[in-house]
Amino acid sequence: MPAIERIDTFIVDVPTIRPHVLAMATMHAQSMVIVRLTDSDGVEGIGEGTTIGGLSYGEESPESIKLAIDTYIAPVLRACDAAQVGATMAAIRKSVRGNHFAKCAIETALLDMAGKRLGVPVSELLGGGRVRSALPVAWTLASGDTARDIEEGEAVLAQRRHRIFKIKIGKRAVADDVAHVGAICKAFAGRASVRVDVNQNWSEAQADLGMGMLHDVGVDLVEQPVARDAVDAMARLSARHTVPLMADEALNGPRSAFRLASSAAARVFAVKIAQSGGLLAGGEVAAIAAASGVELYGGTMLEGGVGTIASAHLFSTFPELSWGTELFGPLLLTEEILSEPLGYADFELAVPTGPGLGIALDADKIAFFRRDRTAPVVHASA
Template sequence: MRIENFETFLIDLPAIRPHRLANQVVTTQTLVILRLTTSDGVVGVGEATTIGGLSYGVEAPETIKAALDVYIRPLIVGLDLPPAVLRKKVALQIMGNNLAKSALDTAILDIESKILDVPAHLLLGGAIRDRLEVIWGLATGNAAQDIEEAEEMLASGRHRHFKIKVGAASVHDDVARVAKIASALGDRASLRIDANRSWTEIEARDAIVRLADAGVSLVEQPVDTDPDGSALRRLTAWSPIPIMADESVASGKEALALTRHKACDLFALKIGKFGGPSQVRDVAAIASAGGIGVYGGTLLEGTIGTLAAAHAFAALPDAFPFHTELFGPLLLKDDITTAGPAYDDFGLVLPTDAGLGVTIDGDKLDFYRRDRTTRQHRVATPVATIS
């Protein structure tokens, strides 16, 4: 496979409402889009997305684009190499930068499966599920607004599981807000919370007891990361409800360490954290071998990243007991594709077209790219099909 053209774009898309995390409020999401074209004219697309610049990890959209343009591009353009060799070459010569590698891995996967005229998941082992149940993130920071939003999702049949973002307020206020939401929704919905590593271990112990009493079923990354996951390990051994690692598991090595010490009950899988859809399988295998559950996480990707994750998650053999968070496109007012993911019966329907099943809309790409000097007014259009 010879890559002849290598293009990257910073795309800024507005959110439908502020999305409040423990350390960031997302009102605009930046996608790093990679478009590869082979010598035979086959186009593959990839996406790298993070949350809040450098607030989630060590890569920001601007550094991702620079890594792709300055360091990765020269390693692969013009060379006639098998996809596996291209991936290995980049892995050996580029340290870290997993989000940038994820965009590349996704674009190569898109090309490979288009050449073979098969859906991308077939190159990841083959899908064992044709749809993935999708939860919704309640992140307005206001209990009344969160309840109203959840009621709308339940009434429309779009979501019945919710994750509440906490950490921006005091532990007392956060727990009180979660309890109000839980009381209002009752047994019509399941709830989990994400503290984005904002609590101390003492605060987490106090909060988890009260959250469990309120009916919360899962706590994600309650405390900060540490090399051996000791704080998570102590909380997991003690907690009456499951504890999930997210920021603490950003590589296969970290997954192995957490598994060895039984430092959590679940891993939040995100293709960007691990370097792409191909690498998610390796981390999931470590989890499975160690008796750790898996959860389909998100970095609020757009359509390209969301469908790449869907293909990877659909092919994993273990179940997703707490489902997935592939709602990124639904949080955005618009997108740069001709058609977003299809959502039906509380879940995302896996595409059956060759490749990822996504096509870039050139006009939208040109409109939302950051380096565009002039913009004309346009009306945002729905990014996802909901039936």
């Protein structure tokens, strides 16, 4: 059996093209944990573990992801058959609780290896295989400045890159946020879908007021307006309002998906491979949604190229993807860490057809952006 012989983990810090303002943090750079596995047959696989704003978004940070892999997951990996992805991940889950982002990075690398070993894309290892070759991609307007957001939206529309806009709100008073969003809705009426993400920053009373006002100004979707554990409040808001409520932070794997679906707490699920604990668990979340009549959106943790394309492989297998995806993470960064940029064109992202993830790291960019720049250069993965 092929055994894992080398496990490389390192953090890369890449600046963003502009400040990215969220309710819980303002990002000026993205920190990504890159994993590279090499087995005894010489097959390599890459994965990514990325979160937002250090520990301001959730319980894992880039530093804790790397620590979990190096200290607790690596010994389990070395004892497993690298070709048996499901069995290997089951062994990791038995030994390591939680740490979904770290597990997702490892599973992504294992699936990349499996696809290369078999000569097929990762999408063909998931569910029934891909049903689409490209995915609609939203762009997040998060400068916080109305005129700047409209100018930015016009630019990406003209480039035929995005016609779905998500606006980050929740830091200002509800009425001020609605005025900001309403101006953007008016600017793009009939040309783009406008959604908002509150990132859990409203109380139920604020959400009740805000969702009604946002519907009136033309918003199509409201993402996670209240705290992730406020499932009853989400259910009440979903029952009261016409504009759909989308669950994001409330989703952290199949069990949470089942609870949300059975409680009618959301009409849309934002599936994220990292929050779910990997691509396989993300597929289970999507299956629960489909069986429950909940619509799907392909979410992001603002990953770089590796995590973005891993998500794209999974999302390409969803029979229905009513709300598109948000896989714009690499476009928010000043530099691409892949040897070839991902294919964004005509408002969509192309899903690679090569073996595994179908991508490779840019060795020079990785060496430059590594936090530990004195470490050996990681060569591009084939």
